[in-house]
Amino acid sequence: MNTPRLFLLTDDFLPHQGGSRVYYHELLSRLEGVDCRVLTRQQEGDAAFDERQVYQVERMGLSAWEFLKPLRMQFLPIYVRLLWRTIRTIRRFKPTVLVAGELVPTGPVAALCARWFRIPLVVFTHAEGPPTIGRTRFQSRLARWACGQARWVIAASDNAQDGLVRWLGVPVEKIEVVLPGVSEEHFEERFRARPGQKMDEITLLSVSRLIERKGHRTVLEALPELIRDFPGMRYVVVGTGPLENELRALAHDLGVASQVRFAGKVDALGLMAAYAAADCFVLPNMDNAETGDTEGFGIVFGEAAAHGVPVVGGRAGGTTHSIRDGETGFRVDGANVKAVADAVRRIFRNGGLYARTYGEAGRQMAEREFHWSGRAKRFKQIVFPG
Structure with missing residues (x-):
């Protein structure tokens, strides 16, 4: 044959x-x-x-x-x-x-x-x-x-x-x-996250190209308000793109530059480590009204779920497949700063218990479907x- x-x-x-x-x-x-x-x-x-x-x-x-x-x-x-x-x-x-x-x-x-x-x-x-x-x-x-x-x-x-x-x-x-x-290495136990265990050192994570519709700007604008509630919070941004300099300047103008790390492009091991260290994955994606560009599925949401990390994503595109709203995290209006901040707060209610609950639900979903x-x-x- x-x-x-x-x-x-x-x-x-x-x-x-x-x-x-x-x-x-x-x-x-x-x-x-x-x-x-x-x-x-x-x-x-x-x-x-x-x-x-x-x-x-x-x-x-x-x-x-x-x-x-x-x-x-x-x-x-x-x-x-x-x-x-x-x-x-x-x-x-x-x-x-x-x-x-x-x-x-x-x-x-x-x-x-x-x-x-x-x-x-x-x-x-x-x-x-x-x-x-x-x-x-x-x-x-x-x-x-x-x-x-x-x-x-x-x-x-x-x-x-x-x-x-x-x-x-x-x-x-x-x-x-x-x-x-989702690639098999994302399911390895050694890279499993433990979200919400250290409420004084909360890490938010984004992984994507740095372009407007991914919503990094919204996360940065929500940070000052979130840091008032969670003083030890930091935001790690993995990826590169045309908005990097603009986003760095915005972090400085908002007074949160010391709590934001632009990690750039990382290798496979670095990506696994970033997910494993995260307490919440945040990428409030939105549509590009001018070009029609949108999120097809959101592989990174599935990757975060496989690591046991709760997620906050946008309602745009096909994220219904990779985020179970209210179960593995939340889908919100990616342009709404207050909605993003409120979703992150909801994840860290009850001393991090909800973060662990959403993370475990995401892990189980990924095991079944991804x-x-x-x-x-x-x-x-x-x-x-x-």
Whole structure:
């Protein structure tokens, strides 16, 4: 029996930060008996990352031509280069299934190649994809056509599925939902958190890119009020991004800089240690009204739950999957400073007893629902039903 071969074409991939990049990496790493290959753009530090993987990664340079922007054709070279490299890889690799990691630009390129080479096509999307693309006529047409050519359209959350139906008119019966999961190391007992045990040294934690919709600004603005109630509270921010300097300045202006630590990018062991030391995970995510960007699932909420850390997240996007409101933590309006502060206070009621209760409930939920092995098994059953 021939080994099935899966070819993923994606615009972005690890080691670049982001939930969708982790999603694809974790699925491919667990597809037993499947030969997987990835074609994606070059990233800083990609060579060291690629050589450690069980699947093969091919890289290419992708950049727009800004001088074509007045003609609205600046992305044309990206499509052309994607098409050329995809054709070349298909001829060499001879995949059983072709997978597009995004609705655009990889969706239409993969759809075209799938027709030429008569290969079954899978198109993936996350929650931010449909509303962002659906706002532009040209891209929405390309995305609709790609989804129409696909044998399966896979959404990474119910929210993403709703977006496909609402913004792009994809028939719901054509969509399969495969939720993200949590890596096994997050469940290791040595990294299990003990929230609320030291009420005089409470640690709040955020893990994400430093961009506006993640809600770091709201947490910082809530800190002065929270520190009055919990003088030993500190806030650890893991991740990098374009808002870092602005957030550092805000912490200084609010008078809380001494109790905020920007940890930057950390390695896997450092991330485990950060979760294990946390008393509450806080990331009040919100929608980006201008672009439609939102939280697809919130893998970091699932990771925090796996460590036994209670969470405070935003109501936006697909966080209903990763946060059980009032059970493992709270979902609040990510732009409302008072709502975030009140949610944190509720977690630390009764001398930390609630923090431990919410944390344990999150741990049990993660054990039941968030293992990547189960997600990969479901994906394989969809794509390789035989």
